[in-house]
Amino acid sequence: MKIDLLNKIRETNPVVLNISNFVTVQDVANGINAIGASPIMSEEISETDEMVGISSAVALNLGAFTKPQVDHILAMGKAANTHHKPLVLDPVAVGAIDYRKQVANELMNQFQVDVIRGNAGEIAALANVAWDAKGIDAGSGDQDVVEIAKAAANMHHCVVILSGATDVITDGEHVARVFNGSPLFQLHVGSGDMLSSIVAAFCAVSDNDYFEAAQTACLVFAATGQLVAGQLQEERPGTFSMQLMDELHLVTVADIEKIAQFD
Numbered sequence: 348m349k350i351d352l353l354n355k356i357r358e359t360n361p362v363v364l365n366i367s368n369f370v371t372v373q374d375v376a377n378g379i380n381a382i383g384a385s386p387i388m389s390e391e392i393s394e395t396d397e398m399v400g401i402s403s404a405v406a407l408n409l410g411a412f413t414k415p416q417v418d419h420i421l422a423m424g425k426a427a428n429t430h431h432k433p434l435v436l437d438p439v440a441v442g443a444i445d446y447r448k449q450v451a452n453e454l455m456n457q458f459q460v461d462v463i464r465g466n467a468g469e470i471a472a473l474a475n476v477a478w479d480a481k482g483i484d485a486g487s488g489d490q491d492v493v494e495i496a497k498a499a500a501n502m503h504h505c506v507v508i509l510s511g512a513t514d515v516i517t518d519g520e521h522v523a524r525v526f527n528g529s530p531l532f533q534l535h536v537g538s539g540d541m542l543s544s545i546v547a548a549f550c551a552v553s554d555n556d557y558f559e560a561a562q563t564a565c566l567v568f569a570a571t572g573q574l575v576a577g578q579l580q581e582e583r584p585g586t587f588s589m590q591l592m593d594e595l596h597l598v599t600v601a602d603i604e605k606i607a608q609f610d
């Protein structure tokens with residue numbers, strides 16, 4: 348695990364381009380900014396090529412898209428491939444809404460993503476594994492999450508992050524797990540979206556090792572939330588989200604190393 352990729356983000360301040368959703372866009376922009384990268388969002392298809400050209404990584408979030416936005420997302424994904432920029436996909440709620448799963452699969456047939464980051468319900472859907480997903484949340488299921496993540500990675504030929512109490516990261520063959528985190532993440536809508544775009548920031552400085560970038564991003568994000576939760580006397584979702592933003596800015600490689608739990 349190369350935790351010092353965090354320092355590389357802060358030294359190089361890479362531009363991370365996002366198709367975000369209207370629910371969590373501000374959290375995503377500030378999360379990227381706090382960790383030391385530079386966010387930019389886009390809603391106009393005409394600027395796609397130029398936008399991708401100036402960016403070091405692209406994150407596509409399927410949180411709340413309209414038909415015209417699907418065209419934009421498609422153009423972004425294709426441009427990321429053409430410009431050889433790392434591409435991250437967050438397939439929000441594809442486990443709960445068939446239409447979304449159909450769109451996600453159609454998109455992935457037309458461009459190659461480098462990393463998919465979703466919860467168990469979302470990754471199970473993309474691996475065609477039966478799972479009881481619940482809206483934007485993971486829901487429940489009894490299949491092995493490592494096997495689900497590996498199946499999704501092999502089907503889509505990319506790194507997959509299946510996040511949750513334990514984050515599973517796999518390229519279809521190698522598997523890493525991150526055990527850090529806090530249940531408070533689940534009380535803040537946008538935790539997953541922030542993670543996906545922070546994964547893109549790590550990809551931007553990873554010299555194309557997206558498995559390592561994904562692993563490190565999961566550790567840094569989950570451990571930072573754990574540090575914040577440890578300072579709270581009771582469950583305070585609002586305080587958690589505010590202090591998470593502060594801590595993403597302040598946290599050091601040494602802080603993370605002290606509490607890191609992964610294999």
Ligand SMILES: Nc1ncnc2c1ncn2[C@@H]1O[C@H](COP(=O)(O)OP(=O)(O)O)[C@@H](O)[C@H]1O
Nearest residue numbers: 466510511512514528529530532538539568569
């Ligand atoms: N029960 C939990 N315990 C510890 N960490 C968690 C828990 N649930 C989610 N996380 C963390 O929350 C972050 C967002 O992941 P997740 O909740 O799976 O995404 P989403 O919001 O898309 O469902 C990740 O860093 C993950 O490790």
Ligand SMILES: Cc1ncsc1CCOP(=O)(O)O
Nearest residue numbers: 370410483536537538539540
């Ligand atoms: C509530 C909601 N509805 C559509 S997108 C969205 C936000 C999802 O955010 P996250 O998956 O990070 O919790």
Ligand SMILES: [Mg+2]
Nearest residue numbers: 439483539540
């Ligand atoms: Mg999500």
